[in-house]
Amino acid sequence: MIEVSGIRVPLSQLDGTEAREQAVIRKALARRLHVRPDELGRVTRRKRSIDARKKGDVQLIFTLRTEFPGGEPAERELLAGLASRRESGSVRLVGTADKDFPLPCAHVPHDQGPIVVVGAGCAGLFCALSLARAGLEPLLIERGDDAARRSRVVRHHDETGELDPESNIQFGVGGAGTFSDGKLQTGTKSPFHRLVLKTFADAGAQQRILWDAKPHIGSDVLPEVVTHIVEMIEEAGGTVRCRCRLVDLDVSGGSVRAVTLRSEDPETGIVTEERVPCSRVVLACGHSARDVFELLSQRGVPMERKTFAMGVRIEHLQTDIDRALYGPAAGNPALGAAPYSLAVHLPSGRSAFSFCMCPGGYVVSAASEPGGVVTNGMSYSDRAGENANSGLLANVFPEDLPGDDVLAGIKLQRACEQAAFEAGGGGFVAPAQLVGDFLHDRPSSAVGGVEPTYPRGVAWGDVSRCLPSYITETIRAAIPEMGRKLRGFDRPDAVLTGVETRSSSPVRVTRGGSLQSVGVRGLWPVGEGAGYAGGIMSAAADGLRVAEAVVADVTEDPKA
CATH class of the missing domain: 3.30.70.2700 (Alpha-Beta Plaits)
Known part of the structure; x- marks a missing residue:
């Protein structure tokens, strides 16, 4: 060829x-x-x-x-x-062969209990699919709902303000990526990337993701796609349980001994709890599973602080972004809605950057806890919305946090989310401010030429009081610089909606060369929540990489 x-x-x-x-x-x-x-x-x-x-x-x-x-x-x-x-x-x-899933194992260690995969985001889904195709019959648990029911729960929250802490934009089959446009470009390199794209296409995503330099699936298509991946796992011998979450982890003696799972019947509301003996757990819990991080800390599982980012969502008219990037060609059907990626390094030593840019998209309510506002962005597959939006973020470094508590970043996130909830006046209404007012450090009182798309509505005011000063000062200094790079980015009536706090995990569950936890034999931290990925592609690839390590471990284990 x-x-x-x-x-x-x-x-x-x-x-x-x-x-x-x-x-x-x-x-x-x-x-x-x-x-x-x-x-x-x-x-x-x-x-x-x-x-x-x-x-x-x-x-x-x-x-x-x-x-x-x-x-x-x-x-x-x-x-x-x-x-x-x-x-x-x-x-x-060139050859025609791409990297495939690991080969089947010779043995299935039934006497050691199931291999438990915690979390059905992209890392967990691809890890479980690989393990199932290797003949290891994994048990994949997900605290949230299946994709169809989850979509209904998210719509209900948008319409009423009622939040289900177990099933929302953060939790449920597909993870947070299901409702964030499904962007598949990545800055990482992995031999698994082609396999990930092909699996998505086989599960119902558009074939163009196989060749687009900036592929995306769309939040209207992703629920069906991840549902098909669940079906692939089950057809290969795996078990998938929704409304089932990890509530305890027995790691006595430095090895995984058992997990305790709590399940809820979504129809009857009946809750059951069971202890499942096992020797291998893949932890793909996602960046918002704060109770899991607290559990790991209590059980002495080694973790460390890591750099993460916080800020706001910024919205512009998509037609303005198209003209700024494509000039007279803007609107050509062969181009579609224009994406952008911006970063500014400031004399202060800090940086601001765009994140999860959604062309023709919408700002979404991404809360997972009562009393805290969280924003994110999404696009449908056609990217036909009137606005463009992206996260506008600045880094929080470990040295920015007080004391030595490994969970200090989570506490900062939560404090900012609660401040945003209060600034919005409750009901998951979000605080919002016009760019021109933000740059002049004054509150806003009314909308301009860009209508905010956040579904719960916005309360005009001052978003800066919901974030640490080093975040707002960095973003305030960066916006004019970004306006010089992308004409109109600093448009005075562009909208800032707060707060965006869940771009990545503030902790890393430390793992070693075998990809297992450095302190617990049989525990494999994986994906975004564990601190080893930064988006759908890198999370899925990390899940496949860990699956290979688990397969090797099972194959080499003389007890298997």
């Missing part, structure tokens, strides 16, 4: 339809290889990105793959001909 990168297609040649794009890229690939289009086999996209550096000449850049009817000998001959023309730099032969 031949792979060709750097194939540029002017936007003017496209109309936003799949048929037109396929025809254009086939002709472009044929020209690049000096062959006729009918000499090419099936052409597949490996990557598609947008180059908008020249606003008057926006181009799409493709990496394409094709096979020739003559097979590898014909492909090598073609490559030699290109080399003689000194045109082979972006053309190479």
